Amino acid sequence: MDPSRDNPIIRFTTFWWGIxxxxxxxxxxxxxxxxxxxEPTTLEDAAAKPRYETKAKIDAAQAASLTADAIKAATRVVGKQLAASKPAAIETPAQVVSGSETSKKLAAAPAVDTSAIDAPAATDEPIDPAVMxxxxxxxxxxxxxxGQNGEGGPIxxxxxxxxxxxxxxxxxxxIQLRGLQGPITVAGKEYDMPGGMAALSYQTDxxxxxxxxxxxxxFGNKASAVKPEQVAALRGEVGKPQVTAAELTKP
Ligand code: HEC
Structure with a gap:
């Protein structure tokens, strides 16, 4: 600094100008x-305010209808019930495993009387095209x-x-509800396919x-129509072992 300007007053004013x-x-x-x-600069900032307002509204509504204590108490009850619950001992027919207790019980059950189902029905009644x-x-x-024309085949x-x-x-x-196994004579020819036919009981009545x-x-066949009620009457046999020709009514 110029020594001539180095005086306390100039230092003092410069100091205040700086401040x-x-x-x-x-x-x-x-x-x-x-x-x-x-001014919000990002979309996040712009959305934040209404979000906080909505959250406050929801919190208030929830607090008004359900207290934290009530939730805690309910959780305790539901938790106790879950801990005490045991798996239900129910087998649906579709789950019956061959050789299981249920399967044996089913096999031992007396056969349904089919005389009503097999009562001769008129064959000249027209068949509903919708059913066909x-x-x-x-x-x-x-x-x-x-075979799509019922002609049979190697299997x-x-x-x-x-x-x-x-x-x-x-x-x-x-045959459809339980499947079929063992020798069966169809139109004068004996068949005994390995494994037989599996049940197709998943179809509705x-x-x-x-x-x-x-x-x-x-395929040239002509016989009376089958009614869903007749199928329903035999539903109880689902799960029984595959039927054999010997168990069926002679045609
Ligand atoms: C996976 C192959 C297979 C399918 C699918 C199948 N069957 Fe069979 N079906 C067989 C076999 C094999 C036999 C003969 C069983 C035996 O040897 O004891 C048979 C036998 C039969 C018989 C008695 C014999 C005869 O030819 O008249 C009828 C009736 C029959 N099936 C109807 C049906 C119907 C209805 C369906 C469809 C809902 C069906 N099958 C689906 C394999 C099948």
Whole structure:
């Protein structure tokens, strides 16, 4: 610094000018910061306010309807019930494993009287086309083994011209609900397919009645329609071992 200017008064004024300038900038920045702060800069910031307002509203509503103590008490009750619960000893027919207790019990159960189901029905009654259509759709699975025209094949006997198909209705229902195994003579020829036929009981009463009505009235066969009630009457046999030809009513 110029030594001639080095006097206390100049130092004093310079000092205050410095403080003053610093203060002016401080005020300026404070004003800019104040205005800039009130404008949300990101979408997150813009959304934050209504979000907090909504959360406060929900919290208030929840607090008004359900107290924290009530939730705690309910949790304790539900927890105790869950801890004390045991698996229900219920087997649905579809879950019956062959050789299991349920399967043995089912096998020992007396056979349903089928005389009502097999009572001779008029064969000249017209068949409902809707039932035939449903039956045709449900038959696709049967056709995989028996042939789409019921002609039979290397893995299953024919349904066309089979005395079983046009014979007693209860036989057909049993074959579908329980499956079939062991030797069976169809149209003069004996079949004994390894493993036999598996049950197809997953189809509804309407589907089974439809598919059986369909095979009884297709491929040159002609016989009475099968009613869903007749299928329902034998539902209790689902889970029994595969039926054998010897157990069925002679066609
Ligand atoms: C996986 C192959 C397979 C499917 C699918 C199948 N069956 Fe069978 N079906 C057989 C076999 C095999 C036999 C002969 C069983 C035996 O040897 O004891 C048979 C026998 C029969 C018989 C008695 C014999 C005869 O030919 O008249 C009828 C009736 C019958 N099935 C109807 C049906 C119907 C209805 C369906 C569809 C809902 C169906 N089957 C689906 C394999 C099958």
């Amino acid at each position: 003053g300038t610093f203060f002016i900038f401080a005020v300026l920045f404070a004003v800019i910061w104040l205005f800039a702060r009130s 259509a449903l039956g045709k759709a449900s038959f696709i699975i049967c056709g995989a083994c028996h 299953a006997p024919p349904l066309a011209a089979s005395e079983w198909v046009t014979g007693p209705v209860s036989n057909l229902i049993r 309407e589907q089974i009645a439809g598919v059986l009505t369909y095979i009884r009235n297709s």
